Amino acid sequence: MSSAPVAPRVIAVVGPTAAGKSDLGVFLAQQLGGEVVNADSMQLYRGMDIGTAKLTPEERGGIPHHLLDIWDVTVTASVAEYQKLARARIDALLAEGRWPVLVGGSGLYVRGAVDNLEFPGTDP
DSSP states (O other): OOOSOOOOOOEEEOOSTTSSHHHHHHHHHHHHTEEEEEOOTTTTBTTOHHHHTOOOTTTTTTOOEESSSOBOTTSOOOHHHHHHHHHHHHHHHHHTTOEEEEEOSOHHHHHHHHSOOOOOOOOO
16 A cells, blocks of 8 residues: 555535535645635626625635636636636646645536537637
8 A cells, every 4th residue: 555645636516506615625625735726607707706605815715716707797608718727727736736626516617627528619
């Protein structure tokens, strides 16, 4: 049996609204030396704090949170664009030896980040 530390992998915390996903994500990141990667499609938008139950900076417990407030509300969200951003952030965290803790309730966004999904282009 090896005593080497376990290599970081992606942890996904998913579930229904108000199930405690955000708090669990922060706890896991604190315990494992990880960082939270947002997978909630509405928390990507700036100014959507109350309606999405976005954690305040204090509630984040000093844990870095990625992919929050990245788009203005006038931007049309795209899971394909999110997929690129999330995978890049996850890869960077893994390269640093950190645990990416993917947190959110949007199943398609979580699947886009971790599953082998390809999205076709769109026609404006």
